Amino acid sequence: MKVTGYRSLVTTHDWGRPVGDVNGIVQSGVTEVPILLLETDSGLTGVGLGQHTDIARVFPAVEGKDPRSVTAIYDAMLSQVFKSGHAGATFGAIAAVDMALWDLKAKMAGEPLWRTLGAADSFVPGYASGLCYGLSDSEFSSHYQSWADRGFSSAKIKGGSDLGRDIERLLTAREIMAANSPRPAMMLDVNESWNAKQAIRHLHEIEEKLDLTWIEEPVRRWDAEGLARVSASGRAAVASGENLTGLDQYAPLFAAGALDVVQAGSVWGITHFMRVAMAALSRNLPVSPVGFDANPIAHAAAALPNMIGIEVQDFGWPTGLNVDQRIENGGIMLGEAPGLGIEVDESALAAPADGWGVTGGPHRRARQAGLQLAVLNRKQS
Template sequence: MRITGYRSLTTVHDWGRPVGDVNGVVEAGVTEVPILLLETDGGLTGVGLGQHADIARVFPAVEGEDPRAVSALYDRMLSYVFKSGHAGATYGAIAAVDMALWDLKAKMAGEPLWRTLGARDRFVPGYASGLCYGLTDEAFEAHYKQWAERGFTAAKIKGGRDVERDIHRLEIAAEVLRRNTDRPGLMLDVNECWSRKQAVRLTSEVEARIDLTWIEEPLRRWDAEGHAIVSRAIKAAVATGENLTGVDQFTPLFEAKAVDVVQTGSVWGITHFNRVAMAAHAHNLPVSPVGYDCNPVAHAAAAVPNMVGIEIQDFNFPLGLSVDQQIMDGGLVLGDRPGLGIEVDEAAITANRLSGTWSKSGGPHVRPRRAGLGLVPNGRAAAER
């Protein structure tokens, strides 16, 4: 079987609530979901998720190749673009192809990807994460009650601008989750909005009142020295890495002993997750993939020895996608459908009239101009766009 071509689709995910973080909120609660369909001469189609604007640049590296050679083709794609670099949009395209290749490999074997990757158990432990920054306290509590009803014992909230609000939200989440555990896992994600001193001072303030499991992305993703300073100054773990592209970008964090929970972005693909997980394992560190539509990296997470928990962001899936997994018992139960377990209804996607707003100006992907420069976290300057 050989790879012959590709098609690109975009569907939407209707979250049914505002979603976002300290950098911005999608009030409409509708976001776009790019889909890459990798075609073969054997009639099978591989499914990859995530933005892939640079697909035309990387596709020649895999055209005509046997899709089972996934790891070699991953390196071939990296080599194909080495002069211009592999980060950003280019890495997104490589990741979408990589995900589709793994989907094809498992489909050719007639088994779910978690089996192909060597997992023993179909259950993947997780933690709740509602992208909850734009919710009122009442909506916030109601939302996390739904996670508690599904057996979750840990939750991550979005914060960073108002520490009193963050503490209050963490207290609400803790109370909700106590139906399942006496000591809930509580994480705070500030999405790179603090300076080094802010991170130490504000996390310490949270820790004075909350048993905090980890602080996530307290600083800019590349600041290894700063993350090391924060990690040594606080009691909670420091989690970061979701926006790093390529295992090489994690090396400064490992060398500086700057990260306690190694995170990977699900949109960067299966091979990326596996390599970062093994690098973390070599440093005696746990790994945790961040959430994305359909939880595709969960199949890989089920197979690595140091996976502490996967972020799960919603109970529903994007329009036109049928996904063979269940959210229950505090995690994901992966099914037996071959590959990633994702079936694409192209007719439903084509008929859709909703538009996603994630990529519009002012969304969570746009960093505010004065992030990390405010003297008062919840002051006017900190909120300035």
């Protein structure tokens, strides 16, 4: 079998609620979902999800190759673009191809990817999330109650601009999750909106009120010294890494002892996640992938010895995608469909949301993020 071509499609995910974080909210609750279809001369098609605008730049390393050589092709794609860099949109394209190649490899074997990767169990433990920053207090409570009803006993909330609000929401979510555990795990994600000194002050105040499991992205993703200072200052673990592209970007954070929970972005592909997880394992660190449409990285997470929980953000799927998995019992139950278990019904795909991708985007970083010691009541721009 050889890879012969690709097609790019797009659909939307209607979350049924505003979604976002401190850097911006999509009020419509409708987000764009790019789809890459990797075609072969056998008629099998591989499915990859995620932005891949730079696909033409990496495809020469893939065309004509046997998809079973997925890790070799992954390195070939990196080599193809090494002179001008692999981060950003280019790494997204590599990731989408990587997902599609793993999908093909498992389909050729006639088995789900979790089995191809060596997992013994199709259940992946998770924690409740939901990009909840834009929800009202009542919507917030209702949202996390729906997770508790599905057996979840841990939750991550979005915060970063109002510490009092963050603490109240952590306490609210903890009370809800206590229905399933006497000690729910609680996490706070501030999406790089603080500086190190601000993070240390805020973390101390939070820890006076509750036992925080981890603080996520308290400072900028590349600030190894700042992340290490925050980690040393409190009881809570520091989690970060979802926006890092390649092991080379993790190296200074590992060297500084900056990470207690090693995260990887699902949008960066399966091979990247597995390599990050093995690097973390060699340092006796746990790994946790962040959430993404249809949870494709869950297949790899199921096979790793140091995976402590995957972020689960929604119960539904993007329009036109049939996904063989269930969200239940506090995690993801993967199915037996070959590959990623994602089928694309092209006749049912939805048009992209109006205004998606406009200048600045829906997650534009606030002008003074990370530049304050105290949060002031001023208009953000």
